[in-house]
Amino acid sequence: MSEEHSGPVEIGASMDYREHDKTYDLFIAGAKYGTAIIVALMLAMAAGFFGGAGFLGGTFIWIVLSVAGVFLLR
Numbered sequence: 001m002s003e004e005h006s007g008p009v010e011i012g013a014s015m016d017y018r019e020h021d022k023t024y025d026l027f028i029a030g031a032k033y034g035t036a037i038i039v040a041l042m043l044a045m046a047a048g049f050f051g052g053a054g055f056l057g058g059t060f061i062w063i064v065l066s067v068a069g070v071f072l073l074r
Contacts, residue, residue: 036073040065 040062048058 032073033070036069037066040069 043065044058044062047053047061048055053061
């Protein structure tokens with residue numbers, strides 16, 4: 001059974017579009033930079049474990065790739 005509604009569709013508070021846009025932009029930035037850091041971490045782990053760089057070499061590679069990735073994504 002369908003219900004007949006004659007009132008406004010939006011019953012709650014009005015939408016704050018400026019705040020919504022800021023939240024969306026922060027989410028997109030977090031996803032973008034988070035993905036870059038995780039990719040850099042995976043590459044550094046591969047270099048450390050399989051490439052013979054070791055823990056310190058992998059850490060150095062991770063830092064360098066993270067900084068380069070964040071700089072390139074700006």
